[in-house]
Amino acid sequence: MIAPTGKGSSPTTSGPQCQAEVDPLAAVRAPGDPPWDVYLTGTVFLDIVFTGLETAPVRGTESWARGMGSSPGGVANMATALARLGLRTSLAAAFGDDHYGEYCWDALEQGEHIDLSTSRTVPGWHSPVTVSMAYEGERTMVSHGHEPPPEAVAVAKTGVLDNPPRARAAVASLTPGEHAPWIAEAASRGTRVFADVGWDDTGAWDLAGLPDLEHCEAFLPNAEEAMRYTGAKSPRAAAHALTEHVPLAVVTLGAEGAYAVDRRTGETAEVPAIAVEALDPTGAGDVFVAGFVTGTLADWPLADRLAFAGLTAALSVQEFGGSLSAPGWSEIAAWWRKVQSVEAQDPTALQRYAFLETLLPKAAARPWPLRRAVPTIGFGRST
Template identity: 85%
Template sequence: APDCPPPARAAVASLTPGRRAPWIAQAARKGTRIFADVGWDDTGAWDLAGLADLEHCEAFLPNAEEAMRYTGSTCPKAAAHALTEHVPVAVVTLGAEGAYAVDRRTGETAEVPAIAVEALDPTGAGDVFVAGFVTGTLAGWPLADRLALAGLTAALSVQEFGGSLSAPGWSEIGAWWRRVQSLDTQNPAALRRYAFLDPLIPTHLDRPWPLRRAVPTIGFGRNT
């Protein structure tokens, strides 16, 4: 990480137990909003005090197992609430069950189920989830909409091979949204959860679903 991070509206950090990253505090002091995740604690300590940079973060996005171990909770939702004693926004990913989030400042809570898709490659899906949540946050959306976009972008990403190259853009999001609205079998309540997409998708991005991309990684193939 650079010693003097450039100005930015937001940054994503991966916290390391027992170690500070000086750039996080420097960026936060300059007004950058920090969104953090964390890897598995190989030491087995699972001590939130060891995540010293959490004090500079706006949001913390662990998975359910990590959240419960760090808080000593037996329930992911309880863990999310406990984490907001240390960070304003806690987002706990629940795997196939979706995600749950709490915003201490507004009092909002939100739960969004996972979107069922045919997964080809999960590489980078967690990073795409965080990017979707950051996007919604910078746009000033309600917590539930931020969580829904994060889950949707992650779900779309696993349908493509590769890491960052699998991250969907508005073309993919728009094509998916028009497709699911056209299906008679869709649950109306589920569709309403994503109705916030309507004014966001440019009308000129009217492309069919599913979209197909070039395979970005040598050694992968796609059945056609």
């Protein structure tokens, strides 16, 4: 097992003409490509994260946190994770016309260089807010939001009235019992759709209740979700069963790593997790998906994709917050240089990540460990 990871600072990404310090798709780009690498849609929250709590808040008492940060959350976690890995990302979302909405829009468009041309500001709508309290590697969250008006639902639920922009890939979060027409429309245009799923509160756990799964190239549930949907006795058996419904099944196994099956090639892969001391798991699942999408679009071997997704997720839990914790290439480079310098490192584990060597920035890695600056609404965007 590779030594625990640390913390780092994310690079600045830009729009279609200027990417992050690493373009993972450089080798596959060609004239006539879609303008965007990834498209996604959903609801943006303002996340306020309290950190440094010794224990969970106790009823009837006041708790003081040693740190606090603010950032766009919800679907913005996934969009930020994709953009920081160098993918040209387009997000369709509804934003409130309050200061929270303005802050989230600016942080995503100006700070992360995410395309918001298909997003809309909805007059008179209060931005949804989540307060997250991180302690002992766990989190407690409280959310608040008003019922969105029809125009907000149209953007967040149907993906700009079922007319998504051209993109290599799309990331969709499936909701049991709901149908999102934009997914089929995107797939019909050649967009490769990667899907995850939320907990089925109905208790049905019926794959027929995920009608858009048939349009997806890959499905990435966790072990519990995969077993409940398939009735399989193990996560690995569940992954194989899911390939009857989708070409590529990836099942995350928590501390054990991840397992994947590609029906088209017959290939399977399993990569163990990287041992880390988690500070905050918020957004780790989104970062895993972003890493896997990146590797898939770059045509990496299946095992490399799993390893990269697991690494980015491991780096993310070393930071507080959702989009705040999404790693970029400088974090990845710093981690790789650090683990190579550790004596008595398992050579087999190191070899698993050797594919990074040809991808990482050639400039000297920054000192290790680093902490990313945490932006707040009060001070505006960090520099």
